[in-house]
C-alpha cells in the first residue's frame with residue numbers, strides 16, 4: 241500500500257496544523273453546510289478573535305482549508321475595516337467618527353492622537369503600546385466626542401485632554 245500523501249494533502253495538513261483545533265473544527269463544520277464559502281467572514285472573525293489579527297500565514301491557511309483563492313481571502317480581509325492585518329498594540333484607542341462625534345470635533349481629537357503618538361489611523365506605535373483606530377457610532381452620541389481606550393469609554397473628549405489620557409495609560413502599562 242502506498243502511504244505517500246499527495247502535495248495537496250500535505251498543504252492541507254500544514255494549514256490544519258497552523259490553526260488551533262477549535263478554528264479548524266469550525267471550518268470543517270462550515271464546509272459541510274450549503275454554500276460553505278459564504279462563511280468566510282465568520283471564519284475570519286474567529287481567527288482574529290483567537291490571534292488578535294489576521295496574519296498572512298493564517299489567511300493562507302484559511303484559503304486552503306476553505307478552498308478559496310488566497311487573493312480573494314486577502315481581499316476580503318483588507319476590505320472590511322473590522323479586520324486587522326497587523327498585530328495590535330497593548331492598548332487600542334478607538335476614536336468614534338460617527339456623525340455626532342464628528343460634528344462635535346472628533347477629527348481634532350484624532351489629529352491630536354496622531355501627533356502625540358506619531359502614527360496614523362490603523363497603525364501601532366513602534367513600542368507596540370498603542371494602536372490608533374477610528375470606529376463608527378458607539379451608541380453614546382450624547383457623550384460625543386467619544387473615545388474608547390482599551391475597555392474604557394471617555395466622554396466629551398477634546399484634543400486638550402489627549403496628552404493626559406496617553407500619559408495615564410502609558411503609566412498604567414509600566
Ligand code: FES
Pocket residue numbers: 336337338339340341342376377378379380381382384385386
Ligand atoms: S456618533 Fe459617536 S457615539 Fe454616536
